[in-house]
Each structure stands twice: as C-alpha cells, then as structure tokens.
Amino acid sequence: MASHGISRGAGPVVRSEEARQKELQQITAYRDLADLVSTKMAERQYTVQVLGQITKLLNENPEYYTIWNHRRRILIALVAEEAPRQSPDELLQGDLQLTFALLRKFPKCYWIWNHRNWLLREGEALMGAEAAYKLWSGELQLINKMLHADSRNFHAWGYRRFVVSQIERLTPSQHGGSQQSLAESEFEYTTKMIKTNLSNFSAWHNRSQLIPNILREREADPQTRRDFLGAELSLICEAINTDPFDQSIWFYHQYLLSILSPSCPPHQLVVQDLTNGERQGYYEHEMQYIREILEDEADCKWIYEALLGLAEAHMEVDAGTGSFTTKDMRAWLDELKRLDPLRRGRWEDLERRLSL
Amino acid sequence: MSLVSGPGRGGMAGMPVEMQLFVDKHVSYIQSLDTRKDELEYWLTEHLRLNGLYWGLTALHLLGHAHALPRTGILDFVLSCLHESGGFGAAPGHDAHMLYTVSGVQILATLDAFGELEERVPGGRQKIGKFIAGLQDPETGTFAGDEWGEQDTRFLYGALNALSLMGLLELVDVEKAVQHVHSCANFDGGYGTSPGAESHSGQVFTCVGALTIAGRLDLVNQEKLGAWLSERQLKNGGLNGRPEKKEDVCYSWWVMSSMAMLGKLHWIDGDRLTRFILQCQDPELGGLADRPGDMVDVFHTVFGIAGLSLLKYPGLEEVDPV
Numbered sequence: 146m147a148s149h150g151i152s153r154g155a156g157p158v159v160r161s162e163e164a165r166q167k168e169l170q171q172i173t174a175y176r177d178l179a180d181l182v183s184t185k186m187a188e189r190q191y192t193v194q195v196l197g198q199i200t201k202l203l204n205e206n207p208e209y210y211t212i213w214n215h216r217r218r219i220l221i222a223l224v225a226e227e228a229p230r231q232s233p234d235e236l237l238q239g240d241l242q243l244t245f246a247l248l249r250k251f252p253k254c255y256w257i258w259n260h261r262n263w264l265l266r267e268g269e270a271l272m273g274a275e276a277a278y279k280l281w282s283g284e285l286q287l288i289n290k291m292l293h294a295d296s297r298n299f300h301a302w303g304y305r306r307f308v309v310s311q312i313e314r315l316t317p318s319q320h321g322g323s324q325q326s327l328a329e330s331e332f333e334y335t336t337k338m339i340k341t342n343l344s345n346f347s348a349w350h351n352r353s354q355l356i357p358n359i360l361r362e363r364e365a366d367p368q369t370r371r372d373f374l375g376a377e378l379s380l381i382c383e384a385i386n387t388d389p390f391d392q393s394i395w396f397y398h399q400y401l402l403s404i405l406s407p408s409c410p411p412h413q414l415v416v417q418d419l420t421n422g423e424r425q426g427y428y429e430h431e432m433q434y435i436r437e438i439l440e441d442e443a444d445c446k447w448i449y450e451a452l453l454g455l456a457e458a459h460m461e462v463d464a465g466t467g468s469f470t471t472k473d474m475r476a477w478l479d480e481l482k483r484l485d486p487l488r489r490g491r492w493e494d495l496e497r498r499l500s501l
Numbered sequence: 502m503s504l505v506s507g508p509g510r511g512g513m514a515g516m517p518v519e520m521q522l523f524v525d526k527h528v529s530y531i532q533s534l535d536t537r538k539d540e541l542e543y544w545l546t547e548h549l550r551l552n553g554l555y556w557g558l559t560a561l562h563l564l565g566h567a568h569a570l571p572r573t574g575i576l577d578f579v580l581s582c583l584h585e586s587g588g589f590g591a592a593p594g595h596d597a598h599m600l601y602t603v604s605g606v607q608i609l610a611t612l613d614a615f616g617e618l619e620e621r622v623p624g625g626r627q628k629i630g631k632f633i634a635g636l637q638d639p640e641t642g643t644f645a646g647d648e649w650g651e652q653d654t655r656f657l658y659g660a661l662n663a664l665s666l667m668g669l670l671e672l673v674d675v676e677k678a679v680q681h682v683h684s685c686a687n688f689d690g691g692y693g694t695s696p697g698a699e700s701h702s703g704q705v706f707t708c709v710g711a712l713t714i715a716g717r718l719d720l721v722n723q724e725k726l727g728a729w730l731s732e733r734q735l736k737n738g739g740l741n742g743r744p745e746k747k748e749d750v751c752y753s754w755w756v757m758s759s760m761a762m763l764g765k766l767h768w769i770d771g772d773r774l775t776r777f778i779l780q781c782q783d784p785e786l787g788g789l790a791d792r793p794g795d796m797v798d799v800f801h802t803v804f805g806i807a808g809l810s811l812l813k814y815p816g817l818e819e820v821d822p823v
Contacts, residue, residue: 147793148795148796148797148798149749149789149791149796150506150792150795151796151806152794152795152796153795153796153797155792158575165539168539168540168541170542172539172541172544175544175545183594187667201745205545206545208545208546208548208549209547209685210548210549210591210595210596210598211591211594211595211596213546214596214647217649225545255651259651259812262651263649266650271664276606285505297745297746299699299701302698302699303693303695303698303699305693306697306698312502319701323675326656344744344745345742345745346699346743346745347699350687350699350700351699368727391745392732392744393744393745396667396689396729399688399689400688400689403688413633413688432816451633454595486519486770487734487736487738487769487770487773488731488732488734488768488770489770490767490768491727491728491731491765491767491768491799492767494768
C-alpha cells in the first residue's frame, strides 16, 4: 500500500485476460494458505508443520504482523514440550536464518527486525547469559552486512545500538577492572563509515553518541580531552574542505560547536574545564578556517550560516570581540538570503533575532 | 492528525494546469480502493486495512467529500476489528496492536461515533483506553506496540493522540511519557525512535505531537529543530526525512506538521512545495505517489493532501497538525 520508488509507467495498466487469470490463481493460493494458518492457530495446533506453513506465508508477505505473532506462539509452545523434537538452539538458528534471508529482501520491514530482537531476548531466557552473549555478538556481522548494502538504514543503526548495549550488559567483567564497553570499536566503525562516505550522517550521529563514553572509559585527563576535541575539529574541517555543500558535515560541525558552549549539558561536555578565553580561541580558529574556504566557495550558503553561528557563539562569551564586525554579519546574512531563497522566512527571522 | 472544520475557500477556477489538484480523480481513486479484490496487492496489504481506511477517510474530508464513503459500512468494519481486550487489529482476524487501535479511535472521532461505540460495545471507550494504557512502560514512560514488546516513540504519540481524542489522558502517566520524549532529543534539535537514535522527520512529528498534546513544547529546542526541519526542503521543492536523503511526498506531512506546531511553516518555500506535491498526482486515475511518475497509494495520497491543506491550498478543509 505504501509503494516507494516504483514507476507508474505511461497510462493505465491493462492486464491481459491471461495475466488476470494468473493473478486470480495467486490470490486463491495466498488466501488458502492464510486461511489454513488462521484455522490451525484457532485450533491451537502449535506444531512444526504449521510453523512450516507460516514460514511459507511470511516469505510471501513479511508485513503480515499477526503471522509473526503466531510464529512466536508456536515457538514458545515447541520449546515448552515435554519431549521437544528440536532444541531451543535449533529452533532459534532456523529463525535467525529465516529473518536474515527476509531482511536481505525487505531491509526496512519493522516486523522482521522486531522478531529477531524477540528471538535473542528469548534465547537468553532459555539458554543463559553465556549463549546469549555469543548470539548478540554474532548480530554485529548481520548488521555490518545490512549497513554495507545501505549505509543509512535506520533500522540497522537502531538495532546496532541495541545489540551493542546487550553485548556490554553481558560482557563478563575483568578481574578487578571496570567493565569494558564497545565504545572504542564502535567509534572506529563510525570512522570507517565516514571515510567511505562523508555524507553518512547516521555515522556522524552515532559518533556524537559515543564520544562521552569513550572519554569516560579512557579516564581522559583535561589535556587528553583537549587533544581529542582538537582531533575531531581537524577531522570535520578536512571534511568541510572536501565537500562544503554536504549538510551532514555541517550538522556535525554544529555538534562540535554545541559542546564548546557554556550552555552545553554537563554529561555531553568533552572538555569540562574550558575557559571563555579558550572558547574564543576555538571560535576564532574555526572562523578563520571557514573564511579561507570562502575564497574558493563563495556560493556555499553553509559557510555563511556557520559564520553567523560562530559569531553568535562568540558573542555569548565575549561581547567586545574584534574578529568580526556587525557589518560582516550583515553581509553574511545578505549572502544567505541571496543563496538560499527557499528559507527566506528563516533568514528574516534570524535578522530580527540578531538585530541586524 | 485530526480534522477541524474550516471555512470553505473559493474554488480552483482560473488556476494554471500545473497548480491544479484533481479533486474528483482523487475521490474516485479512494472510492475504488475497496473494489480491487482481484488484485494480489489488495490481499497482501490487508495488514494495513484499518490505517488505509483512516487515511482514505481523512483525505476525503480534506477534499470536502466527507460522505464519499458510506458511514455505516465504515463503522461496521471498524468495530469488526475491535478485540475483547480493547485493542484494534488491522482487519478482522488480525491481532490487536497500537498502530491499528490509534487508527480505529481516529476514525471513530472523525465520524463522531463514540456514542455508537458505547451503544454497540458497552464500556467500549474505557476498554480501549485501558488497552492503550496497559502498553505504557512504567519504568521509562514509553509505549510498546503490543504484548510482544517493541517500543518506539511512534507508539507513544499514538497512545497520547488516541487517549486525548477519547478524553482519557488521565489513564496514563503523561509526565513520564514527556520525560521519555525529552530523553530522545538530539543535539540537532530532532528526535529519534528511542534515546540515542538518529533524528528522523517521522519521529520528530511523533515527539513534537506528543509534547503538543501534553502542553510541553517548552522542552523543544525550537530554533535548532526549526532549522533542521527547514533543511529538509530540497531544490526541487520536495522534503526529505533526514540529511542527504531523497525527497518524498509523505514528509510534506511529517516535516510540515512539526513546523506548524512550532509556528515555523514560513521557514520553507510553500509555493515550491505545493508544486512538488501536485506533480506527484496521477492526473488520469487519481492518487498521489512518493515522487513524480511513481505508483500512487493511499498513504502518500493523504499525506500529500494534508500537506497541501497546511499550505492553505484553496478549497481544502483545514487540517489540525497534531
């Protein structure tokens, strides 16, 4: 019903009588199977045979959420049998394979992701923490494959964060040491994804989520934290220089500026003891760098937006700055209006807010 | 999304052809949806039937053809999806789930049929309210879709929307739900499915909608979110759902309704967006698609038309952005 990206073709589709008959046969076969499954479930025939019919039905229509519920009802009944024909592990592996194959075909179907999540949670209840740890760890491979096919897949990124949290929860703690999270390797993964494609905002976003954990786990001292911030700023400046028209990059740049601000919530701070003098230093450095890019890219609206954002941040910590003038700000705003007429209303509001 | 009655605003006479909305075609397209039983697609989408009915009905109301579908038939169908538990399934025989319960309640509200609900299912309103309230996670304040446990801010919004339509918000811990939404906020001002998840226009709609219902828009970083939402508009006038993604008609609703709730609709170019939405019409058989030239469906039809309503397209009824 919600079709995406399927071409309509020219004019109304006229089916031949042959095609119509074929479709009617398909409908009959599909409805017969759906009715059969419904009847068996109403009769509470929670058997391996019905599970097989459900597999067939889900392959034809993985969006049919009630059938996934039926599947879970049968699985619960099968593992609770007195003399089970299949072990929980065998049943689970079968469903992991089914959902993997279906996800390759339907990577955005909520119900498939949801079933997989349920399987692993049930797996822990049935087989214990050690087995669950292995199962959750294995999920990262599936997610890597899914993100290789579509590096922005919303479901895959969300599931990734959940899987990581489960692995971390189940990681046996080191002798006397603190529990190690996956923050470092996940951070590395975002670096890899960004280097493959700078536009991958999903990776930039996840990076921003990991940073506070990394610094906490490294027990980073104030200097290390400053070095870390410096490295992130260099990375994003290089990215800006590569493609100043990509908004993913500018949003990450905004993130880095937001954690410099005195109004940043404490748990998100990268450097906890920044002085206003240091803040000004960062702002001036960024401004200078971005103004240099301007020389080659005078028609990139993101540059003017960033300059105005920096100017505002600068004024928050130092009213009497000498690195830019109100006249500069006026000129940047005029450029925004010129280059970005779609958002004219926004620039007019900004003009009023900054009293330009 | 619900309907408010608005004054009629002239017709489309004298409108250039590229600015025309093919109202009659869209009405007949929606009327035809339940007659397509000889197409496999009809059966493969049964799990969306109740949502589809809500989308179609809402589109007809916006188009000023509220009575183009038979009221009694709709009511009979909706109530045939209601379970003893108080939840609705997508169609008779389908399990109860938040997504369909919200559509069921929205249809009943649109038809002004809560009285008939009580006549036919005594205590029905309370029952539905309890089903929804039972899905709130007492620890985090968010909501699950059903007994199997999937949680998402979509379900949280749906719960608050349906409960507020029934006047039963007191059945849940609204403050806890609000705090959960707040914990889903990102540095860019947007919201995701759960804490830590990437901002997405659809989830922004659900979170801003939930906060609007709760009267807590003060928690939103309105400057940042407004800016992020305005950047969803691309050169062709259409809106996307996340940075560096393609445009799609359905975001005309998710993005613009959020901007309307924040009072920032003027931060994008409404005229360009109107033209983009109109290009997505099927001028022959009616309906709207995700992008020009693609296959139409009722989902994109309603969200395109609702977008046009927010843009004050002449002749359309006014839509409530929440």
